[in-house]
Amino acid sequence: MDAITTTIELAEAERLDRLRLIRSDNVGPRTFRSLLDHCGSAQAAIAQLPELARRGGAGRTLRICSKDEAHAELTASRKLGIRLLALGENGYPSRLATLDDAPPLLAVRGADETLMRPIIAIVGSRNASAAGLKFAGQLAHELGEAGFVIISGLARGIDQAAHRRSIASGTIAVLAGGHDRIYPPEHEDLLTSILAGEGAAISEMPLGHEPRARDFPRRNRLISGAALGVVVVEAAHRSGSLITARMAGEQGREVFAVPGSPLDPRAAGTNDLIKQGAMLVTGAPDIIDAVAPIMARPKSLPLREDDDEPFAPDPENHDRDQIVSLLGPTPVSLDDLIRISGIAPAVVRTVLLELELAGKLERHRGGLASLS
Incomplete structure (x- = not known):
């Protein structure tokens, strides 16, 4: 399936x-x-x-x-x-391939068939409570028994609890660095166990790449992008797990949250997610019932440039100057640039491509761009 x-x-x-x-x-x-x-x-x-x-x-x-x-x-x-x-x-992974920023080449170790099965992400606090660790493991185990693969980031806390309880049924570790630069180092044994079973590890980074702070949000988009939905078990305010949940929402994935005590700061983020509309989760059936209709729908292909609107061979300097003048630090959409400038879409797209290769443009989600 x-x-x-x-x-x-x-x-x-x-x-x-x-x-x-x-x-x-x-x-x-x-x-x-x-x-x-x-x-x-x-x-x-x-x-x-x-x-x-x-x-x-x-x-x-x-x-x-x-x-x-x-x-x-x-x-x-x-x-x-x-x-x-x-x-x-x-x-x-089929759902990862639908993203507009899916890795052009994905470095994969382990069982290919695991990557082709339905996937649920489980993420949460690195400094997790005993109750959070127990629940994450139980959830991963029950979802695994129901035929789902668990994907997470190999981090301390909730991630490792979810991985360990789903080794037998299949789990995917998403790496922030190269395959030879495991973080945290003490989880090399966990990764070995994952690969020895029905699991896999994926990364978009080259060998030798040491993970940096900015690499973890990039990794998180792969965790959410490959999954049908993301379950956040514990997360404080401004945590990386909330970034993953936000990305999941932007990608059209389901967002689930496990409620926690209002006295525990590790539950503040998850409780806020529920207030914002995330589905409350108290057990695996909540997730299975929610994703069943999604699995029956065909996957959407990533948005592509319109073949009827090719790129321009070499834009005129005055067109290029006008487009640059409309750009700034605030992200703006391609459609707005075309509408305001009155310049042909092919020319606008080409100028943005040139600026990006020159290191002067930053792309954002939703087709937005800004000067870097």
């Missing part, structure tokens, strides 16, 4: 080119997709990167990942049993 069939199988040359593209400077998942739309292939995009960045006003030469670097990463990954899967390939 909830599986998809293989739609593509990349040739190795194309996989190498896609790896080079996503590992080059200023190329994130959304930019990667725009470049493929603009250039037609990863190889053509790589060839055009320097010119596009120059037109965007880059102050230095754009670093492009070399063939040797990409080949070395592919070789090292295979030695560790890691597969670099593209969107649409067998083993790429």
Whole structure:
């Protein structure tokens, strides 16, 4: 259930080119997709990167990942049993693939079939209470027995409790760093147990990448994006788990929260989620009943650029200047830029792509962009 069939199988040359593209400077998942739309292939995009960045006003030469670097990463990954899967390939989580910022290449270790089953995320406080740890483990176990895979972030507290109780039924660890940079280090044994069973580990980061603070929200979007819904067991105000819940809502996923004592600050965030409309959870049946109708619906494909509105070959300087003048630190939508400027959509999209490659533009959720 909830599986998809293989739609593509990349040739190795194309996989190498896609790896080079996503590992080059200023190329994130959304930019990667725009470049493929603009250039037609990863190889053509790589060839055009320097010119596009120059037109965007880059102050230095754009670093492009070399063939040797990409080949070395592919070789090292295979030695560790890691597969670099593209969107649409067998083993790429089907719901994750629907995101507009899904990783173009996902580094996967473990059982592919686990990634193709229905997934529920369980997240929560690192400094969890004994009751919270017990409930998270019980919930993970019951959901596993019902056929669901549990996904979480391998963190201390709620994450590790959910992983440990779902090893036998299947669990997925989402890493903030490379597969060889496990955080926290003391959970390497837990990851080993996950991979020895019916589980898997995924990351969008290259080998050798040490997780930094800004990498954890990026990881969290993968946790929520791969899942039917996200269950928050314990979370204080302004916690990372609330970021995951917010991302889940933006991605159209179900948000569940376990109520807690108003005297415990670790329950403040979850209680607020319930006030804001999250579904209250006291047991696995609450979640199973809520996601059953979702599983019966077809998944939506990620939004793509309109094929009838191609990118512009080389925008005029006055158009570029006008678009830049409309941008600022406050995110604005592509539609608003087109409407206010009166400039053709193809030109606006091309200018935004140039600015992003020059390191002058930041993309936001919902199709928004701002000057960086």
